[in-house]
Amino acid sequence: MAEIDPNENFGTRFCGNCGSAVVPGATTCAHCGTLTPLEPTTIELDVDYIPYCRACGVPVAREEALHCTKCGVTPLCREHFYPSTRSCSLCPSVESAGREPTAFLARPNGPWAQPTVSIPCPQCGARIHQGVDYCPNCGVEQEGAGQSQYAGFLIRLFAFVIDQLMTGFLIRLFTFVIDNLITGVPVNQITIFNDISALGIVVSFAYYVLFTYYRGQTPGKMLLGLYVEDEDGKTPSLKQVLLREVIGKAISALVLLIGYLWIFWDPKKRGWHDHIGGTYVVKRNRN
Numbered sequence: 001m002a003e004i005d006p007n008e009n010f011g012t013r014f015c016g017n018c019g020s021a022v023v024p025g026a027t028t029c030a031h032c033g034t035l036t037p038l039e040p041t042t043i044e045l046d047v048d049y050i051p052y053c054r055a056c057g058v059p060v061a062r063e064e065a066l067h068c069t070k071c072g073v074t075p076l077c078r079e080h081f082y083p084s085t086r087s088c089s090l091c092p093s094v095e096s097a098g099r100e101p102t103a104f105l106a107r108p109n110g111p112w113a114q115p116t117v118s119i120p121c122p123q124c125g126a127r128i129h130q131g132v133d134y135c136p137n138c139g140v141e142q143e144g145a146g147q148s149q150y151a152g153f154l155i156r157l158f159a160f161v162i163d164q165l166m167t168g169f170l171i172r173l174f175t176f177v178i179d180n181l182i183t184g185v186p187v188n189q190i191t192i193f194n195d196i197s198a199l200g201i202v203v204s205f206a207y208y209v210l211f212t213y214y215r216g217q218t219p220g221k222m223l224l225g226l227y228v229e230d231e232d233g234k235t236p237s238l239k240q241v242l243l244r245e246v247i248g249k250a251i252s253a254l255v256l257l258i259g260y261l262w263i264f265w266d267p268k269k270r271g272w273h274d275h276i277g278g279t280y281v282v283k284r285n286r287n
Contacts, residue, residue: 015029017029018034033267052075053077053079054076055073055089056077056080060076064077066078069087121138121140122140149283150269151282153261156281159220163208166220171199171203205245209245213238216229216236226281226282227281227284229279230278243277244277248272251276259273
């Protein structure tokens with residue numbers, strides 16, 4: 001039996017992450033492993049029917065469309081309609097806003113309560129979730145595709161070297177200030193800093209934690225266009241930053257720096273500290 005070539009164009013579905021054709025019936029992309037939805041049913045388009053789920057924007061065929069009897073929203077996909085209550089995911093927000101359920105019947109085009117952000121594909125019109133690089137329906141590359149990518153080990157190493165030079169300068173500056181302007185006592189003779197390395201730990205801790213929490217990037221990362229993000233693409237929370245920069249990096253440094261070298265093998269270029277903090281390091285092209 002001949003082996004199926006996953007790169008062959010089957011003319012049906014394409015991976016929204018890498019743009020490769022997806023084998024019919026497959027639930028993951030054979031090229032990059034990204035989860036893909038089941039093959040879409042051909043959507044009938046006409047002037048009256050809106051062919052996209054009002055809750056999330058995914059394509060919904062007319063014969064598969066669901067209708068919320070509680071708030072009147074239609075069409076809905078199966079994921080956002082609850083048969084047990086005959087309601088949809090928009091109902092709580094609709095009711096909390098004090099709207100009459102029948103108000104939506106006269107307004108098929110919305111506005112709806114906090115729908116998932118999606119944009120139309122310029123080639124075929126299918127709704128695509130924001131951040132997806134390739135249309136799952138026709139495979140066309142979307143505007144802005146490739147502007148963000150996971151940062152590899154070497155570029156992160158260069159950013160680290162820059163940050164080490166910065167922290168070294170700050171340590172020397174603080175040492176000079178303490179020695180000459182504040183106490184007049186050499187820093188290595190002060191009880192709390194009786195070992196000069198103690199000052200370095202404090203400065204490094206403050207440097208990485210504060211810059212990552214407030215900016216999502218240290219000066220080294222700023223120069224190279226790198227950002228630390230959570231899974232939603234936002235600047236990580238203080239808890240995530242502390243887990244990443246304090247506990248995570250300490251663990252990554254154990255056993256011959258294996259946690260840092262893990263970036264080479266991880267599909268999303270994450271070290272152990274990234275996994276512990278729930279973060280990703282991405283590179284964005286400057287506009």
